[in-house]
Amino acid sequence: MKILSFAEENYLKAVYHLSNAGELDVTTNSIAEEMDTKAASVSDMLRRLSEKEMVVYKKYQGVKISEKGKTAALQVIRKHRLWEVFLVEKLKFNWDQVHEIAEQLEHIKSPLLIQRLDDFLGHPKFDPHGDPIPDENGLFKEKPQVPLAEVEVSGDGIVVAVKDTNSMFLQHLDRIGIYLGAKTKVTEKVEFDGSMEILIDGKNKLFISKEVAENVLVTH
Amino acid sequence: MKILSFAEENYLKAVYHLSNAGELDVTTNSIAEEMDTKAASVSDMLRRLSEKEMVVYKKYQGVKISEKGKTAALQVIRKHRLWEVFLVEKLKFNWDQVHEIAEQLEHIKSPLLIQRLDDFLGHPKFDPHGDPIPDENGLFKEKPQVPLAEVEVSGDGIVVAVKDTNSMFLQHLDRIGIYLGAKTKVTEKVEFDGSMEILIDGKNKLFISKEVAENVLVTH
DNA sequence: AAATAAAATTAGATTAATCTAAAAAATATT
DNA sequence: AATATTTTTTAGATTAATCTAATTTTATTT
Ligand SMILES: [Mn+2]
Ligand SMILES: [Mn+2]
Ligand SMILES: [Mn+2]
Ligand SMILES: [Mn+2]
Numbered sequence: 001m002k003i004l005s006f007a008e009e010n011y012l013k014a015v016y017h018l019s020n021a022g023e024l025d026v027t028t029n030s031i032a033e034e035m036d037t038k039a040a041s042v043s044d045m046l047r048r049l050s051e052k053e054m055v056v057y058k059k060y061q062g063v064k065i066s067e068k069g070k071t072a073a074l075q076v077i078r079k080h081r082l083w084e085v086f087l088v089e090k091l092k093f094n095w096d097q098v099h100e101i102a103e104q105l106e107h108i109k110s111p112l113l114i115q116r117l118d119d120f121l122g123h124p125k126f127d128p129h130g131d132p133i134p135d136e137n138g139l140f141k142e143k144p145q146v147p148l149a150e151v152e153v154s155g156d157g158i159v160v161a162v163k164d165t166n167s168m169f170l171q172h173l174d175r176i177g178i179y180l181g182a183k184t185k186v187t188e189k190v191e192f193d194g195s196m197e198i199l200i201d202g203k204n205k206l207f208i209s210k211e212v213a214e215n216v217l218v219t220h
Numbered sequence: 221m222k223i224l225s226f227a228e229e230n231y232l233k234a235v236y237h238l239s240n241a242g243e244l245d246v247t248t249n250s251i252a253e254e255m256d257t258k259a260a261s262v263s264d265m266l267r268r269l270s271e272k273e274m275v276v277y278k279k280y281q282g283v284k285i286s287e288k289g290k291t292a293a294l295q296v297i298r299k300h301r302l303w304e305v306f307l308v309e310k311l312k313f314n315w316d317q318v319h320e321i322a323e324q325l326e327h328i329k330s331p332l333l334i335q336r337l338d339d340f341l342g343h344p345k346f347d348p349h350g351d352p353i354p355d356e357n358g359l360f361k362e363k364p365q366v367p368l369a370e371v372e373v374s375g376d377g378i379v380v381a382v383k384d385t386n387s388m389f390l391q392h393l394d395r396i397g398i399y400l401g402a403k404t405k406v407t408e409k410v411e412f413d414g415s416m417e418i419l420i421d422g423k424n425k426l427f428i429s430k431e432v433a434e435n436v437l438v439t440h
Numbered sequence: 441a442a443a444t445a446a447a448a449t450t451a452g453a454t455t456a457a458t459c460t461a462a463a464a465a466a467t468a469t470t
Numbered sequence: 471a472a473t474a475t476t477t478t479t480t481a482g483a484t485t486a487a488t489c490t491a492a493t494t495t496t497a498t499t500t
Contacts, residue, residue, distance in 0.1 A: 005487090007488095027447080028447070029446095037487095038488080039447075039449085040450080041487070041489070042448090044449090044450095047449095060449075060496065087333075087336075091336040092336065101333050104329065104330070108321070109324065110321050110324070116311040116312065119311075120311055225456075227457065247478090248478055257458075259477075260459070260480080261458055261459070262478090264456095264480095265458095268457095280464090441500105445498070445499085446498085447494100447495080447496070447497085450493070451490105451491085451492075452490090452492100453489080453490085453491105454489075455486100455487090455488085455489105456487095457484100457485090459484075460484105461482090461483105462479105464478080464480085465476100466477070467476070468475070469472100469475085470471105470472090470474085
């Protein structure tokens, strides 16, 4: 199993995420959009990844990630999320500042480094956005979660993750007082625009938009 | 000031080191040897670095690093050494294991990350091999140091750095019990082969070869 | 079932970084 | 001073990763 380039790792990660953990086939255009490149570049890369048996690729039919590719993608994701934990827990970054830096750190090649980092962090199971951290074998357990938007009136839960990890969205959550671990209770739902009223930790009343409700995930 | 590629950063670092902190001119061949590439590749890169005004380059005359280039090189060196401290102090790596990983980490681009890492480590002034860590402005203070080989009989000192940071050499020092901070006293010098007898911490008698004596640096 | 539109691939360029082999310049040796 | 040797640069290829424009394949709509 040869070493992958940064670009190859990034494409594999994109294919993995777009395929819902390797289940579905992924289209060229969706990869191009996700990675902010052109479809022509994607076709080219898919051919190369296919030669390395990281994906199963039939021209005009899209790709599916292979077992080998999934393993590789999960190791990159593991590194990304462990570094995000490091940045927040040890270097005092805010959860909206860590993704870009982790995009760089995830490509550092040293299995021993990641093992030691994992030890140092106390083997965290989730990153600062609530996403699960795969272990050395690529195994992980997702918390059962549902968007706030789907919770009934008077239903309660705990914020366990965010769907969108865009910096602006996370800063907005900070501003209105939503954070991982917060207790939520839906007190009112507005049919018309999908907005809702919720109670945070039993005391703070909040009105949130449909967009927020759809991107905040709570226990279920 | 645009962003430099990994390759450009590595060449700049090599030029800086070979020039004795930017003093001397550096030859194409010496760079090729240091970087384990061919002279043709070096010529090519020097032309590009010259266009970016990182070095002053006259064909067939060698290069000198520019002020701009020195600043860039020192920031990479700062990152390299801070990461080495992190690896040893926080992740429990041995001093012979950190250089290769730091070669990767030194290219991560995020001024804030380095600032926070520096805070987290308590603003160390020296790396695990005794080399000084430049500050944000590229300033640093070298400890006055001299190779053990140049110390007179009965002269004492403290190990402050190693000249060679090769893994094999460092492991050898571990094995014979020489470490940064060790107290040394030269008890005998053998003219013929440059070897010597020393006393570590006033109690361990050691015979060391010329090679070792030349690469262990003590206070002076 | 044709025609049209959309999606994906190929053709051909470009840039960075590398190499080998050939040419040119500088240095050293007779 | 002429010749030989060493050092450095240039010429020409190669590989990875990207792009635009043209072409081909698939999907959708009349
Ligand atoms: Mn992230
Ligand atoms: Mn994350
Ligand atoms: Mn080092
Ligand atoms: Mn060092």
